[in-house]
Amino acid sequence: MKKFHIISNPVAGKTKAKNNLELIENVFSRNGVSFQTHLSQGEKDATRIVRELTQAGETDVIAHGGDGTLHEVLNGIADPANCRLGLIPSGTGNDFAEKLALPLDPVKATELIIGGEAKDTDYLEVGGVRCMNVAGIGMDVDVLERCKRGKMKGKIKYLLSLLQSLFAFKGIKVQIEHDGETEERDVLLAAACNGSQFGGGIRICPAAEIADKKLNAVIVDCIGGKLKIIKAFLALMKGKILEYPLTKHFLCDRLKFTPATPCTVQLDGELYKELDFEVKVCGGLKFYR
Numbered sequence: 001m002k003k004f005h006i007i008s009n010p011v012a013g014k015t016k017a018k019n020n021l022e023l024i025e026n027v028f029s030r031n032g033v034s035f036q037t038h039l040s041q042g043e044k045d046a047t048r049i050v051r052e053l054t055q056a057g058e059t060d061v062i063a064h065g066g067d068g069t070l071h072e073v074l075n076g077i078a079d080p081a082n083c084r085l086g087l088i089p090s091g092t093g094n095d096f097a098e099k100l101a102l103p104l105d106p107v108k109a110t111e112l113i114i115g116g117e118a119k120d121t122d123y124l125e126v127g128g129v130r131c132m133n134v135a136g137i138g139m140d141v142d143v144l145e146r147c148k149r150g151k152m153k154g155k156i157k158y159l160l161s162l163l164q165s166l167f168a169f170k171g172i173k174v175q176i177e178h179d180g181e182t183e184e185r186d187v188l189l190a191a192a193c194n195g196s197q198f199g200g201g202i203r204i205c206p207a208a209e210i211a212d213k214k215l216n217a218v219i220v221d222c223i224g225g226k227l228k229i230i231k232a233f234l235a236l237m238k239g240k241i242l243e244y245p246l247t248k249h250f251l252c253d254r255l256k257f258t259p260a261t262p263c264t265v266q267l268d269g270e271l272y273k274e275l276d277f278e279v280k281v282c283g284g285l286k287f288y289r
Contacts, residue, residue: 003034004060004086004113005053007046007073010039012065017090020106024064024088027110040069050076060084062113062288066091067133071268074123074130077285084118086288093158093200093269096133099210100289118286120211124194124267127276131267134198134205135279137257138189138220139169141266143199148271158199166233171222173260178217178252185248188222188232190257192279198269203239205249214251215281221246254280 006025010018021037028035038053040046046069050061055078063073063086070087077083088109089097103109124131146161171186193205193216208216220232220241228246235244242249257277265275 001034002060003036003058004028004062005050005058006035006037006062006064006088007049007069008037008039009046009065009069009090012069013091017065017069020088020090021064023106024110027107027114031114033114040065040072044072046072047076051078054078054083060086062086062088064088064090067093067095067268068270070096070132071130071270074132080123080130080282081284084286084288085121086113086118088113093198095197095200096195096268098197098201099133099195099208100287102289113288116288118288120283121285121287121289122194122210122213122215122281122283123285124192124215124279125282126192126265126267126279127272129267129272129275130282131192131194131279133195133268134191134193135265135267135277136189136191136198136204137174137259137263137265137277138172138187138191138222139165140189140191140198141264141271142169144266144269144271145264162199162233166229167226169229172263174219175256175258175260176217176219177256177258178250178254185219186222188220188229189218190220191218192216192255192257193218194281202236204236204241206239207242207249211283213281213283214253215255215279217248217250217252217255218242219248220244221248254278 063070142165193208196208262274
């Protein structure tokens, strides 16, 4: 008999997840579906819980929270080819849920999992760490680092950090390797995308598909001074960064970004210091959607 394991982050979405949990459990109960709830207690605890469950043979895992919770759950799965993954979005941004067009209503999202089908879905692997949505270096990392230092919360905090970074970030020099080619560029940001948006709705790669066995590389050059950076920022906020003249976009199977000086990498909005940014696209994961 199938049993769902709900990995719930009680502090996701400023306690939105905590408030939604009873509603979710009621949906499982009234449908007669076997389930067990596991509350994560801090950073990386969801990864530990899922690792223990899947190593013991459990196959149906649900992330209840935001993109960070999904990231931790994905990285805990012992073998993605033997697991079915679900998401009940209750975070602040819910970027990957938006890509999948999952209901943001917790009851509807739960009903979709109970009555739905787990379909083939790609994910990325970056330096040995799994990534569901977007991986990047550059200004997006600078923004996230400012967010961590700031005292405000939610999307306002991200927007303010983005505006600060817009005027302070000076770009980084990166060596880019893909499909047997190598080049160096000064970049505002360099991203590998499975999903299409980050930062709570900023559309970095609207063209991305989550089941095509390809990763989308998006590289925005940092040349021409602050005016060009502001134009790039406006294009990004409008969801038109792929149309911006200083953007390079291509599909590939593998990709490597090597910054001239060690820097922090972001995966699904989580920060990793000096992680080797060699990325490949992986299949085999089944996702309820």
